[in-house]
Amino acid sequence: MKSSGTWIALIAALGIQAKALGQETYRGVRIAAEVRCTPYDRDDYAYPQSVESQIIAGIGKIYGPYTGQCFATARETDIEHIVSLSEAHDSGLCSASAATKTRFARDVLNLTLASPRVNRYEKGAKDAAEWQPQRNACWFANRTLEVRRKYGLSIDRREAIAIENTLAGCASTEMVVLECGLPAETRNTAQPPRRGNPIDALERWDDNRNGQITCAEARRGRGRNEGATRPRSVPAIATIATR
Incomplete structure (x- = not known):
């Protein structure tokens, strides 16, 4: 078990600040364990498919920032919630109004595009302590915090540590959008080396x-x-x- 001095040093290194009544925050986000105060109902977080056009307009193309993949049509992608709906529910939205839940589900600040494989089978409802993308990890970590601050969501200590470990090595938190239609070597997609050609x-x-x-x-x-x-x-x- 870590001593109190060790925890204090770790908290200070992460920029976690103690507030009145013992409440702690990390980069403006309250640190607390996840709590499902009401049952999670996916229907409470409905959003229209038309929001996809807003995501594409924001990025500038049909592009998945998690992998650096370009898509020919929007039919090849899923709408992806950066902070997943169930994660947000357990981080404070469980007690929010119906209008707030709907607004969260449709907020483009928390939306991007991903392939069905990444969205459904890799990331799913995982938080940043459990999953981070192979590309744009700095953007992803920072955006996670922006979303949590906007909606007053909490963050657990494991996720705060994981995000800080990422942000500590970031020169920028802007999304990097690669050019489409170029060979992988030119786009620098960081694919694992392959034997032979x-x-x-x-x-x-x-x-x-x-x-x-x-x-x-x-x-x-x-x-x-x-x-x-x-x-x-x-x-x-x-x-x-x-x-």
Whole structure:
């Protein structure tokens, strides 16, 4: 168990301020454990699909800031609540009026776009202590605090620590919007390194240009390379079709 001195040092490092009656705040957000004071009903937080056009207008394109992905149409995206509806409910909105809950659900300050995979299966209702995006983490952390301050929502200590760890390394909290239609290397999408290059393999061995490498084409390619300097690595991603 941490000593009182350790907790005081940690709180000071995070910029958490103690107020009257022992209440603590972090960057203007009250620190408190989540409480579901009334049952959560998704229907209390209804919003129209038309709000999606406002999100797109704010970003400037159909773009998912969590992954840096551009989309051809809005049908490929989900409307994503940065502070999830159930998280907001348990952070103070459970006692709010019906009008406030509706206003929160439709507030573009708390809305962005994400692919269905990210919105439904990765982030879901997780808070910033449980999930942060691979891109625009600084924007995400700061926006989480902005939303909580606007609606008087609390934040638990784990999330405050996670957000501070992110913001401590941020030069800016602006959303970075990558250019669409450029190769991944140009857009610097920070994809994990891949072994080999399938394009080079197809150029070398796909004689009939059908996008696949047959066993016969691979044997011919090996024959053409006899006597040549052996490459350091064999392309590992090319698709070899068997007949």
